[in-house]
Amino acid sequence: MNVVRRQVAQAHFHERLLLTSLTVGALLASAVIGAQITGTVVDEKNGELLPARIYIQDADGNWHFVSPASSEGSAVRYAKTNWVNPKSVEVHTTISAHPFRAELVPGKYTFTIERGKEYRPLITTIEVNAQNVQLRFPLSRWINMKALGWFSGETHLHRTVEELKNVMLAEDLNVGFPLSFWVTTAFSAPGRSGLNMPGENQAKLVSLDETHAIWPRNTEYEINTIGSKQHTLGALFLINHRSVLANEVPPWEPVANKAKFEGALLDMDKLDWPFAFMLPPITGAQLYELANNHMWRTEYAFTNYVSFAPPYLHPPYGSRVGTERDWTLYTFGMYYTLLNAGFRCVPSAGTASGVHPVPAGFSRVYVHLPEGFSYEQWIAGLAAGRSFVTTGPMLFATVNGRDPGETFRQTDPVATCQITGSVVSEEPLAFIEVIRDGMPAITIMPKNELTPEGARRTEFTANITFDRSGWLAVRCWEERANERFRWAHTAPWHIELPGKPLRPRKEEKDFLVSRMRFEIQRSSSLLPPQAKAEYERALAFYEKLDVQDDSQQVAKQSRPPKNETDLRYWLENMICDHGFTPHEVRMATGLSLDAIEKAQKQYDIPNKRPSPTRKQNLRVLPYPGGRHPRTGFLEGALNPIRDTKFSVFLPWDDRSYVVVDAPEAVWSNLGLTFLAHEHIDTIWTKQGKTLEPIEWNRRPDGSLDFERVLPNGIAFGTKVVPGPDAVRMEAWIRNGTTETLRDLHWQVCMMLKAAAGFHEQTSQNKAMRSPYIACKSNNGRRWIITAWDPVGRLWQNPAVPCIHSDPKFPDCLPGQTVRARGWISFYEGSELDAELARIENTGWRKTTTAP
Structure with missing residues (x-):
């Protein structure tokens, strides 16, 4: 049994199991005197009956369906549980714009009523007793896309045409493409597949009303078996074609040419599939599912990827696993790589509703049709990219x-x-x-x-x-x-x-080339000559790509090593500790890739330093630059310098780290007195003065410190002292001017991009208890905590992402030095407030670490 057939069988098994449990529950309910609930879903403003999606869950977590209350109505039951994550469940009924009914035993029930994207969900708890009751559920529209000239569609549906006649109206999905033909075995024609939808599925538009339509003839090639061997290639959708395709794949170019000749659009599924990057140069696929079938209303499930995501697509060091946001950004990044390589494919959206636990149209693509809806104009607008994709x-x-x-x-x-x-x-x-x-x-x-x-x-x-x-x-x-x-x-x-x-960046070209080389090595022995030739042609295309000339950027940002000792230290710091790629080492040092490879061999520098024992102090190192420490809001940190940045490595993962900029900025009554990147003018750039680069002093005990003296005599610095359980910091400002310095405060940024598990671009995983700010891991069990005293401001920026506990200093007289003390620690547990109380009892606010 191939992968798709097994997954479909698993999905059907879970569906049957879920439906059986729901049926048993209904039979048990019928043995108890219950009530008949009759309901209608209406537009809150005009009272018009609406088709909708209905969820009913009782106090024990069991799900219940509804039925039409009259012969005019229709209802489609849907129950799916993911085979990877049993918490990923979707159980609902879509109803037509008619009354519905449900047989429920006495008790409390939560009703959730939804309709597509443009109405606000209605969630209400209802107490059911033995009496029949009629209920009215008003839905509130928060936007009217039809009135604005935008119409939605989905390109990846495993639902029958008959189902979609109900479902698409309930979801207000204007255009649907059921994949009526679905083949999963290489060298097999779609028309003979056992996974095909029932019915003729003719090449004829099925119009549900003036603004909702189904094109029934669409094909999915999802190859998971070659001959007798289970071997996954991946999926390609052909939508809007006319004939029942007789082409066997691979090779792929003949079916692509035939389908496009018939007016079809080729829609690439997930680029994570092993064969995916062969498709653009060989088939000329026009669409890419930017919103794909791993993005759901229910809990995320597919944390494991098919292919390895390199560091530039999955910071800090690349991965085969990730969170829902990781997957989304990885999906985006592969699309961006294709665009940079010159392929002008446009985004589409698909859920695979019918296989996965997700409503049809949860993700969808809206096409702009200011003159009103027609299917022909919609498909043309999709192909032209007059669109946006949304969840x-x-x-x-x-x-x-x-x-x-x-x-x-x-x-x-x-x-x-x-x-x-x-x-x-x-x-x-x-x-x-x-x-x-x-x-x-x-x-x-x-x-x-x-x-x-x-x-x-x-x-x-x-x-x-x-x-x-x-x-x-x-x-x-x-x-x-x-x-x-x-x-x-x-x-x-x-x-x-x-x-x-x-031009693509060098790392993007390398990714495309490596993916094709790996796939050729993996699959060529199973492919016929014509199919293998397609892979070779795709590889040749990527190998011939010219890349961006980034020499000016490298020259501007890099800091060449001063001598052999300096070179060896920074290569170890970058490669062993921070896991830099050769491209990132080049950005940091200005050395050529050949020189980097030669030096790494000369000094016998491994790609990873042995993991430290937990009894040692937390690992703190100067940050080497070269890899931008932010995920987003990059324009707020142009050309960052490494002078004030240091890395603290996580105790649970010796490859992950936070980057602390201490300080990122210094403010005084004089204005912006220092900035660790180019974003806005400082008092020195306004005068045309350039500050010379400095480095951290690396002490034998593992501590770091620096002092910078500004042109007007103001000096400031930071000392960082790692311990086994915390990193203590001290910051100081010395007034070398003849005037009192006022309004002194620092901006100290802790950047989380490279801290795996803490890197989500969200505000929801942060907690503030002055002077402390903490970030929670995505599994909810670990925390990164930082604080400064005295503190001026606690804040965060989810786009970076980063957290701030920014110190504020007292006024500083001429010749005087003022200080602030800082703290960084890591906590595993659920009692954050108790941990903060423990930290407070250490007396860190009064401990001096500065020289």
Whole structure:
């Protein structure tokens, strides 16, 4: 039994088990005198009956279905439990716009009523007794996308056409593509597959009403068996084709050409699939499921990846496992890599509802049709990228007044683009990002203004300049309860400048090449010559890619080693301790990749230092630069310097660390007196003065310290002293001027990007108890804690992500030195307040560590 058949069988087994338990519950309920609940779902404003999705759960956690209350109505039951995570459950009934009924025994029940994306969920607890009751459930609309000229669709559905006639109206999903033909074995034609949907599934549009339509003829090739061998390649969807495809795969190019000739769109599933990067150069696939079938309403399940995600896609050191947000960013990053390699595929959305525990249309793509809906215009708009993908927020953006999908061909050597738009969301946004060539270029903190419908709105405008060809897109993040999130992402806009083509970064090219080489080695013995040739052609395409010339950036940011001893220390620091790739070492040192490889061999530097024993002090090292310590809000830290940054490694994971910038900024009554990156002017840059680089002093006891003297005589410094259970810090400012310094405060940033398990871009995993601020791990059992005394401000920035306990200093007379003391520790347990009380009892606020 191949992987897909086994997974489908497991899904059906869980479905039968769940349905059986629900049926048994219903039979038991019928033995008890109960009540018949009759209900209607209506629009709160106009009272119109609505189709909807209904969840009913009793006090013991059991699920219940509803049925139509009359012959005019319809209802579709759905019950799925994931085979990896049994907590990932989706049990509901979708109903038509008619009354429904449920037979329930006395007790308390939670009713949850939802309709697609544009209505606010209604959650209510109802006490049922032995009497029949009629209930009315009013839903409140928070946005009307049809009125705004936007219409939604989904490209990955494992639901029959008959089901979708009910489901799509309940979800207000305008366009649906059921994968009526599904083949999982290599060299087999889809028309003969045992996984195909029942019915003829003709190449004929099924119109449900004026704005909802189904195209029944769509095919999924998901190859998991080659001959008698279980061997996974991956999946490709062909939507909107006309004939029943007779092509056997691999090879893939013939079926791609035939389907495109029929007007089909080729939709790439997850790029994590082993064969995925062969598809763009060979098939010319037009779509990519940016919102894929691992993104659900219920609990996330698929924490293990098929392929290894390299460090640039999964910081700090790459991984095969990750959280829901890790998976989302990994999915985004692979798409960005394709765009940078020149493939102008546009984003789509698919849930695989019918296999997975997720409602149809949970993720969807909205296409802009300002003249009104037609299927033909919708499919054309999807292909053109006049769209955005969402799991929740509604993201409207234009560049120079044009919708996503536009290409701007410039004649000038520089192009300035104005991005304008708004986001409307059911819950408050966390932040908005403008993505340029795959990197966050502009971060916009939302206003979250309340709309008359009770939603949140943020309008934004930003300008961005291109001096070479590239692309941009906008994405946004919405916070949800229980540390969940929803997001939206536009299709890209493309900017073409004469003689300056878009190029991938070296690490992106290396990733594409390595993926193809690995897949050729893994699969070539099982492939026929024509299919193997496709792999070789894809590899040749990636090998010929020219890469970005980043020599100016390297020259600006790197700090060459002073001598052989310095070179060896920093290579050990970067490679052994921080797990840098050769590209990151190059960014930090300015050395060529060949010189780095030669030096690593010369000094016999391993890729990983042996793990320290727990009895030793916490490991503290100077941060070497080269790898940006932030995930987002990069424009707030341009060209960061390493002078004030140090790393503290986690006691539970010797490869993970936080980067502390102490200080990131120094403020006084004179203005911004020091800044550890380029973002805004300091009092020195305004005078045209450049501060010379300095380094941390590394002491024999493992402590670090530095002192910097500014041009006006002000001096400041930090000492960092690691212990077995905590890192103590002391900061000082010495006034070498003739005037009293006032309003003295530091900005001390603890950046969490490289702390695996603490790196989520959310505000929900932070706790503040002045002077302490703490970050909780994604498993909820561990904490990173930091504090300064005296403290001026506690805050966080989820986009970075980072936490701050920023010290505030007393006024400093001429010749005087003022001090603040800091603390960093790690805690495993659930009693944070008790741990903070224990820390307070150590007396750290009064302990002097400075020289």
